[in-house]
Every structure is written in C-alpha cells, then in structure tokens.
Amino acid sequence: MxxxxxxxxxxxxxxxxxxxxxxxxxxxxxxxxxxxxxxxxxxxxxxxxxxxxxxxxxxxxxxxxxxxxxxxxxxxxxxxxxxxxxxxxxxxxxxxxxxxxxxxxxxxxxxxxxxxxxxxxxxxxxxxxxxxxxxxxxxxxxxxxxxxxxxxxxxxxxxxxxxxxxxxxxxxxxxxxxxxxxxxxxxxxxxxxxxxxxxxxxxxxxxxxxxxxxxxxxxxxxxxxxxxxKHFHGNCHVYVDAAADLQMAVRITENAKCQRMGVCNACESLLVHRDVAERFLPMVAEVLSGHGVEMRGDQRSRAIVDMPAASEADWGAEFLGPTISVAVVDSVEQAAEHINRYGSRHTDAIVTGDLRTSRRFTAMVDSAAVMVNASTRFNDGSQFGLGAEIGISTDKFHARGPxxxxxxxxxxxxxxxxxxxxx
Incomplete structure (x- = not known):
C-alpha cells in the first residue's frame, strides 16, 4: 500500500x-x-x-x-x-x-x-x-x-x-x-x-x-x-567606526536590533572601534536593556559594560530574539574580517562620518547588502523600491539581495x- x-x-x-x-x-x-x-x-x-x-x-x-x-x-x-x-x-x-x-x-x-x-x-x-x-x-x-x-x-x-x-x-x-x-x-x-x-x-x-x-x-x-x-540565515552586523556620530550609531543599532527581532535582516552582532568603545557601549547598553536585549561580549567589551561572555557559537548565531553579540575591534579591516568570517553574507552596516572608511568597508565586506549610516532593516524589496519580493538571496548567481x-x-x-x- x-x-x-x-x-x-x-x-x-x-x-x-x-x-x-x-x-x-x-x-x-x-x-x-x-x-x-x-x-x-x-x-x-x-x-x-x-x-x-x-x-x-x-x-x-x-x-x-x-x-x-x-x-x-x-x-x-x-x-x-x-x-x-x-x-x-x-x-x-x-x-x-x-x-x-x-x-x-x-x-x-x-x-x-x-x-x-x-x-x-x-x-x-x-x-x-x-x-x-x-x-x-x-x-x-x-x-x-x-x-x-x-x-x-x-x-x-x-x-x-x-x-x-x-x-x-x-x-x-x-x-x-x-x-x-x-x-x-x-x-x-x-x-x-x-x-x-x-x-x-x-x-x-x-x-x-x-x-x-x-x-x-x-x-x-x-x-x-x-x-x-536562497539564504540560510541572517547574522547581520552593525560596525560603529571611530569616526561615527555616536548618537546616530545608537539610533541605528536600536532600530536594526529592536524594530523587529525575529526577521532575517535584524542586527545580531555589534562591532565597535576601540577609540569610541568606552563612550559608545554604555550608551547603547542602556538603550538595548530597555528592550530586554542581552548583550554577550568579548573580553574588551566586558571590561567596559557588565555582560555575559560570548561563546564562539554566539559570533555566528542568528538569535532572532533579544540577544546580541558584541566585540571591540582595532580597525575597519578587523571589523570586515570578523564579518566575513562569522556573517551570513546577508546585510551588514557601518556607522561612520569618514567617506574613505565607508568606501573601504563596502569594498571589503562580502554581503548582499552593505549599509552606510543606515539600519540593516532596510534590506527589503519594498524599501529598495522593488515592490513585492519573494525572498532575499545571499547567493551570487542568479540573484543577490531582495x-x-x-x-x-x-x-x-x-x-x-x-x-x-x-x-
């Protein structure tokens, strides 16, 4: 039968x-x-x-x-x-x-x-x-x-x-x-x-x-x-550069992470340049905690803000909820290296006021969409003016992005x- x-x-x-x-x-x-x-x-x-x-x-x-x-x-x-x-x-x-x-x-x-x-x-x-x-x-x-x-x-x-x-x-x-x-x-x-x-x-x-x-x-x-x-998952990053407007960086990080947590273009990882980490991390921690978001960090970020330690698995995780991994980096090159190693090639963002740094970031990061001073949540067919979308692709053939x-x-x-x- x-x-x-x-x-x-x-x-x-x-x-x-x-x-x-x-x-x-x-x-x-x-x-x-x-x-x-x-x-x-x-x-x-x-x-x-x-x-x-x-x-x-x-x-x-x-x-x-x-x-x-x-x-x-x-x-x-x-x-x-x-x-x-x-x-x-x-x-x-x-x-x-x-x-x-x-x-x-x-x-x-x-x-x-x-x-x-x-x-x-x-x-x-x-x-x-x-x-x-x-x-x-x-x-x-x-x-x-x-x-x-x-x-x-x-x-x-x-x-x-x-x-x-x-x-x-x-x-x-x-x-x-x-x-x-x-x-x-x-x-x-x-x-x-x-x-x-x-x-x-x-x-x-x-x-x-x-x-x-x-x-x-x-x-x-x-x-x-x-x-x-297809895309398998969305581990999207926000990198806050040394030349970032920190108030802008807080707003972008909050929106990218908290506007809607259970979607593929939500931010799951936060990278911060060492030169602004001591000022920025307490600012963003206060805002994220207001949304119930748990930050899990590396040793340098934990020396600034009290948070649990991030595991190796956390760097590549798509949490789809109130958790975000946090790391302090020394340069835009190190940020791009981290993203290309742990990211999902979906959507990644830089916050910076330096045009040369933004161009270096967009050239180095191998993702379907790279944002400059904008939330990762904008990687969406309607937001890109495409109208309806049937999905987001992280492949390079035949289609990429929305x-x-x-x-x-x-x-x-x-x-x-x-x-x-x-x-």
Whole structure:
C-alpha cells in the first residue's frame, strides 16, 4: 500500500509540474495589460470573499495549538478584514510596477548590419516553499505571474485552509480574465515527500525558492536538481567606526536590533572601534536593556559594560530574539574580517562620518547588502523600491539581495538579420 501511495503522490506532483510548465508557455506571450487585469480583479475578488477567507482562516487558528505554534507564529497566521485589505492592496501595488518582460537590456548593430538584442524573459516555473503566513501566498503568486512565471506554492500545513481559500480566488479570476488557470497552483497534500518529488523535476521546474527555517533550506539546497534562490540565515552586523556620530550609531543599532527581532535582516552582532568603545557601549547598553536585549561580549567589551561572555557559537548565531553579540575591534579591516568570517553574507552596516572608511568597508565586506549610516532593516524589496519580493538571496548567481520582479527573469539574445550568412 505504501508503494502504491508513493506512486500516486509522484504522479500527482508530476501532473502539477506539467500543468505549470504548460501555463508558463502561455504566460510568456501575455502582455502586461492582461496580467495587471488579473491582479486588479483578484484584489477586488479577495475583498468580496472576505467572509469565506476568514472562515477558512478560523479553521487554521483552531488547529494552531495542535502544531505547537508560539503566540508570535499564531499572530502571523491570523487574518482579519484589515489584513485581507492589505493583501488586496499588495496585489494593486504589484500591478502598478513596470512589467520586466520584453525589456531590452542592451542592444547593438554589428558592422555587417546584424542587429543583436539582449531581452528580459521569464524564468518559467517557480517552485516556492514558504512558512505559514497566508499573505505570502498572494504575494508570491502576484510577483511570479507579473514577471511571467507560473508558480507552484507549497505553504505550511498550519495555513493550509487560508492559503487554499486565497488560491481558489486567484484561480477563479484567472479563468475569468483569460489567464492560464494553472499559472497559480497550491500543493494540496501535507505529505513532506511531495517536496522531494518536485525537487527532482528539473525538466519542468526552472527554479526553487525556499523560505523558512535553515533546516528546510539546507534540505532543499542539497536535494534540488534545479537552481535554488536562497539564504540560510541572517547574522547581520552593525560596525560603529571611530569616526561615527555616536548618537546616530545608537539610533541605528536600536532600530536594526529592536524594530523587529525575529526577521532575517535584524542586527545580531555589534562591532565597535576601540577609540569610541568606552563612550559608545554604555550608551547603547542602556538603550538595548530597555528592550530586554542581552548583550554577550568579548573580553574588551566586558571590561567596559557588565555582560555575559560570548561563546564562539554566539559570533555566528542568528538569535532572532533579544540577544546580541558584541566585540571591540582595532580597525575597519578587523571589523570586515570578523564579518566575513562569522556573517551570513546577508546585510551588514557601518556607522561612520569618514567617506574613505565607508568606501573601504563596502569594498571589503562580502554581503548582499552593505549599509552606510543606515539600519540593516532596510534590506527589503519594498524599501529598495522593488515592490513585492519573494525572498532575499545571499547567493551570487542568479540573484543577490531582495528578489523582486526582475530577479524572477533571465534573458535571451534575439538576433535580426537580412539574409545574413557567416563566411
């Protein structure tokens, strides 16, 4: 029976992937007006379906204790009229963004008259695995379809009813406006083996994007037969330079650490130049303690402020909560060396009034986003003007940093001749 079930599951996953591949072919030739019509009509349909979506969400909330969700996790799961209105507004905002498909990135005419263009095109089929947040279901569908891609959504079981209700609306509207209905599909089984089946289907799926815990992402990266856009974790740093405005440094550190602690672009490590450590550390310690943040330091920082000793593991930790590691360094070079050794290549910041030092820091630190006199919390698609994002990548190929519409495209060369032949 187990073998038969496994065969049925594999066949079911194959059907979904093949349908997505066919839908992607249809999406590739659609103009922006039709995709935008789908987004705008879906926004209105979601609002009109508020009662149905809330009823589905109530089922997920009722089951939440069985999954051992924390209060914060349940809060992210809960929908109300205001949050559904926010989801609808997100679709409208994606509709207002420029369509990247068909954009001529560059072009030239060769001496013999051959015209060569580098043109932006969709990736094709996106397999998106994400945590239990119903709004992400709509966001991911919107950004994938707007960029010309079909998407296979695998959300967490904790939001299964909510996600299904949202996808039902999106697919119904797709059929109404003439968009391929299989452009948006939700994996309708909680069997974890389904993920493994999809990760082997590189003939139908062009890219996988996992968003969740590090264990999930490492599993996807090791099993996937197609490219994966990902980041494993976010150990982000703030470095306070000798030439920093210390009041500015306190504000930036407080915001980077405390504005929202459980996210990947929150600051987890604080580095301070030795010349300002005795003045700055007591200032920032007072502010951080007001937020309940525990500082764990090296020997030099502990000689200035009373705090527990940081372990070797603390330097590379993503705490996602009220803990921060602290070290005193001798130079910007030492700060960059520490970041490149222990960091996650996600987001790192320097606070300094010295332009030469800031340029050295941005050149040396090997991260997807490097901030100068700004909080690490700004590494976000909406804050970068990209609109919606499907995730943040710390890879160097194919995308790096926040992944918006353009990051879900590739390019092809289109060459026009007039009977040209090569001699």
């Amino acid at each position: 187990a073998t038969a079930d496994a065969t049925n599951l594999s066949s079911h996953c194959r059907h979904i992937a093949d349908a997505a591949r066919q839908a992607a072919s249809g999406l590739a030739v659609l103009d922006a007006e039709l995709k935008n019509a789908w987004l705008l009509a879906s926004a209105e349909a979601l609002l009109k379906s508020t009662s149905e979506i809330l009823a589905a969400n109530a089922q997920d909330i009722a089951a939440a204790p069985d999954y051992g969700l924390s209060d914060a996790q349940i809060d992210r799961l809960v929908l109300d009229e205001q949050r559904i209105a926010g989801i609808a507004q997100g679709l409208r905002e994606v509709a207002a963004l420029p369509d990247p498909c068909g954009e001529v990135i560059e072009g030239q005419t060769r001496p013999g008259g051959l015209q060569i263009q580098k043109v932006r095109v969709p990736l094709g089929v996106v397999f998106f695995i994400y945590e239990s947040r119903p709004n992400v279901t709509a966001d991911a569908a919107a950004i994938c379809v707007k960029s010309g891609n079909a998407v296979i959504l695998r959300g967490g079981k904790e939001a299964a009813h909510s996600s299904a209700a949202i996808v039902d609306v999106l697919r119904r509207v797709a059929a109404e406006v003439g968009l391929p209905e299989a452009a948006v599909q939700l994996v309708d089984t909680a069997d974890r083996a389904a993920v493994g089946h999809f990760l082997k289907m590189d003939d139908a799926i062009d890219v996988t994007i996992p968003r969740g815990g590090e264990g999930l992402i490492r599993r996807v990266a090791s099993e996937a037969t197609m490219p994966v856009i 992944c918006g519409l353009r990051e879900l495209t590739t390019y092809k060369y289109i060459v026009h001749g007039d009977g040209h032949i090569r001699s």
